[in-house]
Amino acid sequence: MRGDSVAHKIKEHNGAKIILITAYDLDDVLLKDMEDNNCITKCVEKPIHLCSLIELAAELIS
Helix, strand or coil: HHHHHHHHHHHHHHCCCCCECCCCCCCHHHHHHHHHHCCCEEEEEEECCHHHHHHHHHHHHC
């Protein structure tokens, strides 16, 4: 199952905030659709640094 499908399924079951982490160039239309439908909160491209991810997560839950 692709990540966008997983995000839609999670959104259907609860209101969890999702940080999409990807190594791929995502289609801008798909990304905007997922953001507009509140399926993802943020998209981060790999490589990522753990400190940055922790800061982002802390920002989103505060």
